[in-house]
Amino acid sequence: MNFKHKRITILGYGSQGRAQALNLKESGCNVVVGLRLESSSFKKAKKDHISALPISEAIQDTHLICFLISDEFQGKVYDQYVKPALKPGMTLVFAHGFSVVFKLIPKFPPFIDIVLIAPKVSGMQLRNSYLKKEDVTSLASVYQNASGKAWEVAKAYSKAIGCQNMIKSTFREETISNLFGEQTVKCGGVLDLMKLSYETLVKAGISPKVAFIECIQGMKSMIDLVETQSFKGLQKFISPIAYYGGISRGRRLVNEAQKKELKNILKEIKSGQFAKEWMSKNS
Ligand SMILES: NC(=O)c1ccc[n+]([C@@H]2O[C@H](COP(=O)([O-])OP(=O)(O)OC[C@H]3O[C@@H](n4cnc5c(N)ncnc54)[C@H](OP(=O)(O)O)[C@@H]3O)[C@@H](O)[C@H]2O)c1
Numbered sequence: 001m002n003f004k005h006k007r008i009t010i011l012g013y014g015s016q017g018r019a020q021a022l023n024l025k026e027s028g029c030n031v032v033v034g035l036r037l038e039s040s041s042f043k044k045a046k047k048d049h050i051s052a053l054p055i056s057e058a059i060q061d062t063h064l065i066c067f068l069i070s071d072e073f074q075g076k077v078y079d080q081y082v083k084p085a086l087k088p089g090m091t092l093v094f095a096h097g098f099s100v101v102f103k104l105i106p107k108f109p110p111f112i113d114i115v116l117i118a119p120k121v122s123g124m125q126l127r128n129s130y131l132k133k134e135d136v137t138s139l140a141s142v143y144q145n146a147s148g149k150a151w152e153v154a155k156a157y158s159k160a161i162g163c164q165n166m167i168k169s170t171f172r173e174e175t176i177s178n179l180f181g182e183q184t185v186k187c188g189g190v191l192d193l194m195k196l197s198y199e200t201l202v203k204a205g206i207s208p209k210v211a212f213i214e215c216i217q218g219m220k221s222m223i224d225l226v227e228t229q230s231f232k233g234l235q236k237f238i239s240p241i242a243y244y245g246g247i248s249r250g251r252r253l254v255n256e257a258q259k260k261e262l263k264n265i266l267k268e269i270k271s272g273q274f275a276k277e278w279m280s281k282n283s
Contacts, residue, residue, distance in 0.1 A: 001149070003156035004028050009062040011055060011077065012069035013041035015123030016095050020068060020161045021050050023130045027160040034058030034065075034081075059085045064157065066093040072282040075104030086112055088146070091153050093117060096178060097171030100143060102275035113150035114143040117158045117166075118174050130162035138163035139174045179269045184262060193253070194219055 010021045011034045018041075024031045033045050034055035045052035052058075055077065059065055065082055067074050078099075082092070088111040095118050099105050108114060118139040119126050129136045138158050142150040158166050183189065194215050201211035225237055235243055268274045 001152045001156050003153070003160065004030070006030065006063035007032065007061065008064045008066065008157075009034050009058045010066045010068055011035075011058075011082075012067075013039070013045050013050075013052065014068070014070070016119070016126070017041075017068035017123070018044065018048070019123035019127035019130075020066065020095075020119075021045075022048060022127060023161045025050060026130070029160055032058050032062070055081045063089065064091045064093055064153070066095070067099070068095055071096055071098040072104075072279060074099035078105045083109075088112070091115060091147075091150065093154075093157060094171070095119065097141075097175035098179075098275070100171050101175040102272055102279075104279070108144060110144070111146050113145055113147050113153060115150055115154040115157070116141040116143065116169070116171050116174060117154060117161070117163065118169075118178070119161065119163050126162060135165050136163045137165045137167060139169040140166040141168065141170050141174065143171050176266075176269055179274065180266055183265055183269075183274075 007030045008024055009032055010017050010024075013021065013033050013035060017033065021031050021033050031050065033041075033050055033052040034057075035041050035045070035052055037054055042052050059081060062085075065085075067077075069077060086109055091113040092108070092115070094100060094114070094116050097116055097118070100114070100116075116139065120137045120139065121129070126136055138161075140154050140158060142154060144150070147153075155166065158164070185191070198211045198215040201214065202208050206214075222234075225234055229237060238246075
């Protein structure tokens, strides 16, 4: 597919917007960024030599519109600017399925393509990996394939932002798993436990440096081990005392009560209760 002749409009210039716009530009694509009028990101884009326009202008005569604005505002921006500008042959790209799955955008015209390319790292990591020529994984899905070429577009887009390793998923699977992971391991739950463990050691007189090495850096090496050796294989790489301490004391921290709570958290996400709560905080 000749992707480089297509005009790509990136909406938003935050974590993902900046990284994807820069990676696309350096992959030879024709990129423009669309920003709200009062946005402080105009300056940032100018400094990066990325062309930035008000949203209403950036979406004119474009082929791809990428929603890299905060999830909670995507419905409003779609209604106000994107919907009236849609034409056959255009593709909408999402980096997270939230606004589609929870119907912030309830309906799309049938003549456009809609795809998901969700990089599984932060914008900063996506940019750094691209500069180091290291590939990043994305979850990918096609929601609507009016042209019959949506997968080709999705593949070309994912490659151009630095994500050749695409894992086929669905908008719903990506959204539910991502929200769950954020709430239980990546941003809450496990992260809270790491912080609390660190604070407990420091308050008991262990130096912050040693506590940091133990509770934060130590986690990093354990995660690498789990990733390469699996949970089961881990036992071979840790000492018998560490293994015994983990199974005999770990269950005091994570047990049936947490198992039940994990199920409750997942239920709130799947039913849309969490999405409703989040949107009520942003109305
Ligand atoms: N961050 C990640 O690690 C990550 C990873 C994968 C996928 N994603 C997805 O990528 C998308 C973007 O997330 P992000 O983390 O990059 O966001 P972000 O860093 O918070 O940046 C949000 C951008 O949205 C713009 N914006 C906010 N409200 C707006 C409005 N009402 N109208 C127009 N523009 C508005 C902001 O513009 P101003 O400059 O004017 O404030 C900013 O440029 C989301 O769908 C997110 O779920 C994020």
